[in-house]
Amino acid sequence: MQPPPGVQPPPDAPEHATAPIEWRRLHKVTPLLNAWKAAAVLLGIAVWNYSEALAELELPVLQKALFVIGAIVLGALVGLGYGALAWRRTQYGISNESVFLHSGVLWRQQRHVRLDRLQAVDVTQPLLARLFGFSSLKIESAGGAGSNLTLSYLTDDEAQRVRNEILARAAGVKQREQPEGGPPVEAEAAPERQLLELSSGRLLASLLRSAGVIIAALAVVAVVVAVIVTDTFRYAAGSIGGVVAAAGYVWSRFAGEFSFRIGISADGIRLRHGLLEAKARTVPPGRVQAISLSQPLLWRGKDWWRLRMNVAGYGGETGQDATTVLFPVATTQEVRQILPLVLPDLGTDSPVETLDAALTGTGEDHGFVTTPRRARFLDPFAWRRQGIRVTRTAVLLRSGVWWRYLAIVPHERTQSLGIKQGPVERRVGLADLEFHSTTGPVLSKAYHLDVDVARELLLDLAERSREARRHAAPERWMAQAEQPVAPAFLRAGYAGVLPSTPDRSAQ
Amino acid sequence: MESAAFDIPGVTWSSVSDKLIGVRRLTTGIWLGLPLVIAAVPAVIFGGAVWIAPAVFAAFLVWAFWLIPRQVRAIGYAELEEDLLIRKGVMFRSIVVVPYGRMQFVDVQAGPLTRRAGIAQVQLHTASPGTDAAIPGLPEAEAARLRDRLSEAGEARLAGL
Structure with missing residues (x-):
């Protein structure tokens, strides 16, 4: 259901000299979907606090039940009334630069998210909303936990439309002119190809x-x-x-x-998952700050890996473990398909061999620098495995003998670098090299390197990341694509496993 | 000191104000001196093994007073073309390289004690919580200069995330 196009702008709308923002409302059902939450909270409080008092009351059971139901209905009605008021005061708009959300009854809040700072867009369908065909849309920016803009609820179609519009504008694809008096031109969804399903x-x-x-x-x-x-x-x-x-x-x-699917579109990586609450997430190109691959001992026989990622904006949100998962369980073969989505070029001439060495190898094959032999008393088992490999585009940090671990940080994504040395390490001439990334699950540290090697690497990597930043792709990922070719971030996979990407114009 | 490995060729480190030593000694003196006095009271009354507690606090106090000047003199920073380098630590040493373009914001902080000493702390924040880029004990004028210089350099070399 398209809201009426003539919604009055909110009283605190910014004055825009350029194209006026078309202000829209959330779907009318929002207060209803939120009211049940108020009822549930009330029920919880009632059961928790007054169940004993209620049991002691000398009244017939039926009357008690009516009492409880009445309280819940009353709570739901109050919730509904407040929700309706909140709904009336909530409006959002999208311009070529920002997304706007103005909300709040007593405490007004205006949230403007710049589109070039957008980190990810999630379409979530909580169970109840999903049953009735409604979604909520969440735009993540990099301001830490709680720095998102949530539009809930919209109909499923509307949520798709708004997401496509936001992504198209964030990508820098210019909106086609709206014909005079005609219906507004809709942004096309970037064509998507599914890669893997769990x-x-x-x-x-x-x-x-x-x-x-x-x-x-x-x-x-x-x-x-x-x-x-x-x-x-x-x-x-x-x-x-x-x-x-x-x-x-x-x-x-x-x-x-459940049913984790990873796909690729011109707007970035698409992740869909969830049994009861379904999520469809889009992470645009260049937004993945670091990746980790881990393999517990018992997964080794099956050749399974768990892929996780740092995305600014996902980090720090408690209870959101699943949002930092890039793929829950992948075989090495599948890892070779997934990694190029994030890092199209591993920066070596033999990517497959290097990746294998990084995943399961030990020793100095394929250019790895490991903990020196003299430090094996510190890491009796891990010293041959614990190592670092610097390629043209990224750094691979390998560790763990029983619980294998690999962290990959692209050069242009390191925030800062550091070396550290404790008293024992100084005796043996060792140092740790740290890569500082945004909040997330990836542990990006190389332990117990030779101190001279660590210092050389520090200077070398600072230079490489400076160089990489200079040539980094624009924040608006389609902005510099002069001819509509498949974006450069997705050519072929490491072993040529990926066919060409679907591109925007090919629809 | 065999600090050769933590010296980077071609980098001259600026050091921080010695006034930081006084401030840190004062704070440590308060934090360790109070429990020392409190522990000394029963020791004076009962004597004997009760003296162990104040002795431990006193030993820590002496050690801290010996360590603080070394720690403060170990702090160094260098403004390079593109990055800020910060060096720290005596027992646990570290060097951090922060590119100006990665800077999200700069903090200048001064508490009541540091303000009386005329020094302040400048801290650089990136999008990573792991970046520990604080320079304590800068004279106020130098702190203000560094803050402006960092904001300027950050703006000129602004990078995305």
């Missing part, structure tokens, strides 16, 4: 092979044995909390990463 079988198997699940299962077995041996539930009662927490974690991983 099967639920593999997701389940990967969870069963994770340390948390195995420990939880052992704990359950231990509790059952204790119950049988001691013939009382005394020991079981205390451990229920732990089991519930473990089950909750596994469930949230399963539901959050």
Whole structure:
């Protein structure tokens, strides 16, 4: 449902000399979808605080039930009334430079997000909204946790349209002129090609092979044995909390990463996932700050890797573990397909061999610099594996013998660099090299390098990242594409696995 | 000191004001001196093994007073063409390289004690929380100059994220 085009601008709308912003409203159903939350909170409070008092009241059960239902309905109505008022006071607009959201009943808030600072766009369908065909749209910018602009709720179609419009404008694709009196021209969705889909079988198997699940299962077995041996539930009662927490974690991983799909479009990487709450996320080119690949011991036999990423704006949001996942479980072959989406050129002449050495190798093959032999008393197992490889475009940081780990930081994305040395390291002539990236799950540190090597690398990498910044692609990723060719960020994969990209004009 | 590895050829380090030594000694004196006095009271009354606690605090105080001047003299910074270099630490040493173009904002901070000493701390913030780029103990005029210079250099070389 398109809101009426003639919405009055909010009283605090900025005066724009250039093209006037077309102010829009969120969908009318928003207060209804929010009201149930108020009712749920009220129900929770009622049950938590007054269940005993209610039980002691000497009234027939029916009357008590009516009492409770009445309180909930009242709460929902109050929520609805407030929501309706909030809805009336909420308006948003999109210009070529920014997205605007003006909201608030008592405390007015105006949030303007510059499109060239946009880091990611998420379309989320929470369970209830999804059932009725509504979505919420979230625009992430790099101001840390809470620095997003959320439009909830819109119809699914409207959310798609708004997302496409925002991405097209952020990309620097000029909006075609609106014909006089005609309907507004819609931004086309950038054509998208799906690359990989995670099967639920593999997701389940990967969870069963994770340390948390195995420990939880052992704990359950231990509790059952204790119950049988001691013939009382005394020991079981205390451990229920732990089991519930473990089950909750596994469930949230399963539901959050269910049906994970990764695809590519001219507007960047598209990630879709979720069992109950569905998410479709778009991370434009150049917004991934760093990637990590990790492999727990039990995944080794299956050749599985978990890919995570640092994206400014996703970092620091608590309880949003799934948002930093690039792909939950991928084989090495699939890793070779996914990595080029983020880093089209690994910067070596033998990318596949270098990547293999980085994932599973040890020693100095393929240009890796490892912890020197004299430091093996500090890392008796890991010293041959722990290493760094600098390529033309990125730095690969390899570590972990049992729990294999690889971090990749592109040169143009390092914020700052540092070396550190503790007293023991000084004795042996070692130093750690650190790469400072935006908040996120990637650990980008090279431990226990020879101190002279570390210093040389520090200077070399500072120079490389300076050079890379100078030649970095524009923030508005389509702005400099003179002819509509497939964007340079996606040519062929490392081993030529990727066919050509769909581009905007090919529709 | 075998600090050769942490010296970078062709870089001359500027050091910070010695007044920082006094300020840091005063703060440490308060933080360690108060528990020292409190622990000394029962020691005076009961004597014997109760003296261990004030002795430990006193030992820490002496050690800190010996360490602070070395720490302060180990702090250095250098303004290069494109980056700011900051060197720190005696036992745990570090060097940080922060490109001007990565700067998100600069802070100049001074507390009541540092203000009386006429010094301030300049801190550079990038988009990464890991960047530890604080230069404490700059004379106020130098802090103001560095702040302006950093903002200017940051603007000239502004990079995206």
